[in-house]
Structures are given as C-alpha cells and as structure tokens.
Amino acid sequence: METLSDKLKPHQLEAKPKRKVLIIIDADPRTNPRAAEAVRLAGGVCVWEQVEVSIVLHHAAAHALSEAAADLPEGKIYKQFLPMIREKGGRVYVMPDDQTMEALDTEVILKNHLKEPALAELAAEAAMVIRF
Amino acid sequence: MEPKARKLGILISVAPTHASFHHGLRLAAAALSAKDEVYLYCLDDAVAGVEDERVQTLRGHGLRLFACAYACQRRKIVPGENALYGGLTLLNDVMAATDRFVSFN
Numbered sequence: 001m002e003t004l005s006d007k008l009k010p011h012q013l014e015a016k017p018k019r020k021v022l023i024i025i026d027a028d029p030r031t032n033p034r035a036a037e038a039v040r041l042a043g044g045v046c047v048w049e050q051v052e053v054s055i056v057l058h059h060a061a062a063h064a065l066s067e068a069a070a071d072l073p074e075g076k077i078y079k080q081f082l083p084m085i086r087e088k089g090g091r092v093y094v095m096p097d098d099q100t101m102e103a104l105d106t107e108v109i110l111k112n113h114l115k116e117p118a119l120a121e122l123a124a125e126a127a128m129v130i131r132f
Numbered sequence: 133m134e135p136k137a138r139k140l141g142i143l144i145s146v147a148p149t150h151a152s153f154h155h156g157l158r159l160a161a162a163a164l165s166a167k168d169e170v171y172l173y174c175l176d177d178a179v180a181g182v183e184d185e186r187v188q189t190l191r192g193h194g195l196r197l198f199a200c201a202y203a204c205q206r207r208k209i210v211p212g213e214n215a216l217y218g219g220l221t222l223l224n225d226v227m228a229a230t231d232r233f234v235s236f237n
Contacts, residue, residue, distance in 0.1 A: 019227070019228065021227065034145070034176065034237075037145070037175070037176045037203075040220075041175065041220060041223070044219065044220030044221075044223070044224070045220055045223060045224045045227060048221065048224045048228075050224055050225075050227075050228035051224070051227055051228055127233070128227065128233045128234075128235070130143065130235045130237065131235075131237060132145070132237050
C-alpha cells in the first residue's frame with residue numbers, strides 16, 4: 001500500500017510539469033521604467049524554477065537587448081536579469097519594429113527573433129500571459 | 133465534505149487611479165463572493181494602493197494581500213501592517229500555487 005511518505009517522494013514532486021509564463025513587454029526602456037520592472041519580475045520569478053518563464057521584447061522594448069542597453073535608465077537591470085532568465089532555461093525573444101531593428105546586433109536578431117504566428121503559439125501554450 | 137476552494141492569483145502593477153487597478157479589485161471581489169481564495173500581489177505603482185479603502189475592504193472579506201517591498205522602498209512608502217511585504221519570492225509562490233493567475237498592468 002502506498003504510504004504518505006511514498007507519495008511525497010521527490011521524483012514524484014519533480015514530475016509535475018512547470019506552468020508556462022509568457023511576459024510580453026511593449027514599454028520602451030528608453031522612456032518607460034515599466035520595461036525594467038517587467039524584466040526584473042521575470043528574473044525574480046524564474047530564479048525559483050517553479051514556473052517556466054519566457055519573455056518577448058516587443059517593438060521598442062527590444063532596445064533592452066541593444067548594445068547601448070547598459071546606458072539606458074535601469075540599464076543594470078537588463079544586464080543582470082536577461083542573462084539570468086536564459087541561465088534558468090527561459091527564452092528571451094525579440095520582435096523589434098523597423099526603427100528598433102537598427103539598434104540591434106544582427107546576431108541578437110537572428111538568435112532571438114520571433115514571428116507573429118510563433119508568438120500566438122507561445123501565448124496559447126502559456127498558463128499565464130502578462131503584458132507590460 | 134465541502135469542495136476545496138479554488139485559488140486565484142492576481143497581479144496589479146498600475147496606480148490605484150488607473151482603471152485596471154479597479155478592474156483587478158472587481159475581479160477579486162467577484163472571486164471572494166464565489167468563496168474562492170484570492171491572493172493579490174501589488175507591484176510597481178500598485179503599491180501606492182495598499183492602503184486604499186477598496187483594497188482594505190476586500191482584505192476584510194478574506195483577501196490575502198501582498199506588496200512588493202522593493203517598489204515601496206523606491207517610492208519611499210513605509211510598509212505598514214495592512215499587507216504582507218516581500219520580494220518576488222512571494223509573487224513566485226502565488227504564481228506557482230494558484231489555480232488561475234491573472235494580471236492587470
């Protein structure tokens with residue numbers, strides 16, 4: 001007979017799939033501190049590894065991944081938390097508009113670019129979608 | 133035996149004057165009326181609303197209220213006893229442990 005101790009065995013707890021959280025950021029990090037707050041939220045949550053966090057830097061928000069990101073207001077937050085999200089298995093996608101595209105390194109775009117159908121798929125798979 | 137209460141998590145990050153703040157509270161009120169457990173986390177500009185009368189009324193009806201300590205510190209808001217103040221660990225717990233989670237930003 002299965003005992004309570006059996007039920008609480010670590011392997012059974014680990015088997016529970018993590019809920020997917022999608023954070024879509026529209027705020028322009030050059031002018032709006034909410035972009036940094038959203039990135040901080042993503043990093044601060046994913047570090048506990050209880051949910052699976054992905055973020056999408058939409059349009060002007062993609063400036064957070066530009067070479068000049070460190071010079072942005074709250075630039076430290078982008079430098080600290082975006083790599084942390086990746087280290088914890090999360091994805092950081094970009095969907096820059098034409099103007100923002102010019103500020104991004106080609107490699108950043110190639111590695112992280114997301115198209116509309118893929119965004120729709122991510123949103124459909126996510127248990128929670130948070131938009132800033 | 134009564135069915136187990138559903139758990140609803142709500143994140144609000146806008147100021148108490150913003151319409152989305154009000155929408156979040158309306159959802160919390162509806163869920164509390166339905167006997168759900170409601171966990172509200174105030175982030176960013178929403179921390180200014182912790183002492184809001186609407187929020188405290190809901191708290192009196194069973195709302196579990198949390199607020200971001202970092203956001204308070206940045207806004208020079210002194211944490212009181214009307215909410216549980218903490219970091220994003222608290223928000224993580226709410227996200228991971230509730231049946232549904234919605235945000236108002």
